[in-house]
Amino acid sequence: KRHLVLTTSRLINLNGTKIRRGIALPKIQALTMSTEPENFNFIVHIEDEYDYGCICKQREELIKMI
Numbered sequence: 001k002r003h004l005v006l007t008t009s010r011l012i013n014l015n016g017t018k019i020r021r022g023i024a025l026p027k028i029q030a031l032t033m034s035t036e037p038e039n040f041n042f043i044v045h046i047e048d049e050y051d052y053g054c055i056c057k058q059r060e061e062l063i064k065m066i
Contacts, residue, residue: 004056006065011044013054023052031063 002020005012011028013020023046033042040059044052056062 004054004062006062011066013052021052023049025066028066031066033059033063 001016003014005014009025011023011025013022023044027047027049028044029047030045031042032045034040040055040057042054042056042059042063044054046052
């Protein structure tokens with residue numbers, strides 16, 4: 001089970017207690033999300049790194065906070 005954690009400086013993907021990836025907020029260039037109902041996918045576009053696909057049921061709230 002994985003978790004997304006948003007701090008004041010990073011978006012962190014945790015796998016249990018291990019950090020899989022930490023993305024510095026200033027490096028986030030854009031967010032793309034599906035417009036299909038009940039589709040919770042979104043993509044984080046990151047400067048000079050590969051994009052990161054995520055699924056989050058609280059996607060809208062997370063995107064607003066980012």
